[in-house]
Amino acid sequence: MNDIAQGLLAALHLIVTFDQELWEISLRSLQVSLTALIIASAIAMPFGTFLAVQRFKYRRLVISIINALMGLPPVVVGLIIYILLSRSGPFGVFGLLFTPWAMIIAQVVIITPIIASISHQAMRELWAEYHDLLISLNTSKWQRIKTLIWDGRRNLLTAGLAGFGRAIGEVGAIMIVGGNIDHATRVLTTAIALETGKGDFALALGLGFVLIGLALFVNMAIHWLSRTEREGRW
Amino acid sequence: MSEMFPLTLSNLSVRRRGKTVLGPIDLVIDQGGPMMVIGPNGSGKTTLLRVMHGIERISEGTATWAQSDQANHGYVFQSPVVLRRSVAENLSYPLQLINTPKPQIKTAVDHWIDRIGLTKVKDGSATRLSGGERQKLAIARALIRDPDVLFLDEPCSNLDGQSTREIEALLLATAAAGTRVIMATHDMGQARRLASGVLFVMGGRIIETGSAPDIFSAPKTAELKAFLKGDILI
Ligand SMILES: Nc1ncnc2c1ncn2[C@@H]1O[C@H](COP(=O)(O)OP(=O)(O)O)[C@@H](O)[C@H]1O
Ligand SMILES: [Mg+2]
Numbered sequence: 001m002n003d004i005a006q007g008l009l010a011a012l013h014l015i016v017t018f019d020q021e022l023w024e025i026s027l028r029s030l031q032v033s034l035t036a037l038i039i040a041s042a043i044a045m046p047f048g049t050f051l052a053v054q055r056f057k058y059r060r061l062v063i064s065i066i067n068a069l070m071g072l073p074p075v076v077v078g079l080i081i082y083i084l085l086s087r088s089g090p091f092g093v094f095g096l097l098f099t100p101w102a103m104i105i106a107q108v109v110i111i112t113p114i115i116a117s118i119s120h121q122a123m124r125e126l127w128a129e130y131h132d133l134l135i136s137l138n139t140s141k142w143q144r145i146k147t148l149i150w151d152g153r154r155n156l157l158t159a160g161l162a163g164f165g166r167a168i169g170e171v172g173a174i175m176i177v178g179g180n181i182d183h184a185t186r187v188l189t190t191a192i193a194l195e196t197g198k199g200d201f202a203l204a205l206g207l208g209f210v211l212i213g214l215a216l217f218v219n220m221a222i223h224w225l226s227r228t229e230r231e232g233r234w
Numbered sequence: 235m236s237e238m239f240p241l242t243l244s245n246l247s248v249r250r251r252g253k254t255v256l257g258p259i260d261l262v263i264d265q266g267g268p269m270m271v272i273g274p275n276g277s278g279k280t281t282l283l284r285v286m287h288g289i290e291r292i293s294e295g296t297a298t299w300a301q302s303d304q305a306n307h308g309y310v311f312q313s314p315v316v317l318r319r320s321v322a323e324n325l326s327y328p329l330q331l332i333n334t335p336k337p338q339i340k341t342a343v344d345h346w347i348d349r350i351g352l353t354k355v356k357d358g359s360a361t362r363l364s365g366g367e368r369q370k371l372a373i374a375r376a377l378i379r380d381p382d383v384l385f386l387d388e389p390c391s392n393l394d395g396q397s398t399r400e401i402e403a404l405l406l407a408t409a410a411a412g413t414r415v416i417m418a419t420h421d422m423g424q425a426r427r428l429a430s431g432v433l434f435v436m437g438g439r440i441i442e443t444g445s446a447p448d449i450f451s452a453p454k455t456a457e458l459k460a461f462l463k464g465d466i467l468i
Contacts, residue, residue: 133317
């Protein structure tokens, strides 16, 4: 109990004093995870929608693969990306290992299946609702996908938020590919792991509260943004 | 627009799961006034309308419009499909699909929204409309491309008297303006009020066709006689 109170105090202290380091790693956390979110969404949302609309031979197989990929252990993802990006690996020449980009790649790999799966589920329901009308209006495949994405944007947002929550809280993969390097690849989760290891529980807890606050803040901000355009304007 | 007809169904059958749902049918539908498709529940009315509209897979035979390349149909489903958009956006949607210029869309939307009496809720979400309002919206949306033929599948089956009267008036005006109305109904009163021609369907077959006065006052087949007397449960 005392530890938690101390953690809260530590968090408060860090925030009100605009602690330089806290700002830096919080911003980096946001940057990395929001970038990963944008990239993953750009892949997963159209793909999930496509899977809902298009029938093809191996559709069920593809859906099972995506669902299976949701359960990928992040540490293993990190390890594989480490091998691919390391100097001797196939993508070694880009020099991405131990940079924020390596962490972004890892997070994209982890959350793309999650966003794709939730998007697919939501879009399948919407497609069942819209199917007859869109067929009757003689829509092209692309028009169908556009319509579903637009009208299902609230559900897609939920899918995105689930992915973001997973990304910003992830530690195993980015620790491996980012290296938790001060002023370079240190983010909130890896800093928490570090401080816990050092035995500085108050600071670790403080960082933990900041992480939770940040996740909540992004959630509310996005929900609020979606609320302001709730009623369709002509 | 009259060049669309005749519609010729020849040796047409629809089979689903080994069961013949419709057919075999040989039928020529020529230009004319509102045509009512009547028959008991499960007799194949919906399937027949969908075949005519071209959204139901045909198992055998053909359905041919005189000018299929210029097919301009509207279709209103039994339970109206409402896009999760504003009322106005529901109406503009079919026009946007065919890249109608914006000013033209606005004129058409304003016209139709006024005709169905929904001007006040123009920018409100269409999903919040009542059953009667939804159905009127679906009809207006089907008419907004000024189709040559308007199909309706039991559009008043769940509506109160007031909405039914409004929709019937709208359909009569539509027919007078030159759009062919082809409509399934199991409300015989409605069929009498609207029909110029009648198709009587039972067990997937066309049992009897004719002008409304002939069908209602001088039915020929035993099945139609029984149906009109109310001896066949619907
Ligand atoms: N996809 C389908 N699979 C199996 N049976 C079907 C299918 N579509 C329609 N049917 C059957 O075909 C018959 C005719 O249906 P329908 O055209 O909806 O009749 P109605 O509109 O006159 O009530 C019904 O017995 C229905 O159960
Ligand atoms: Mg039906």
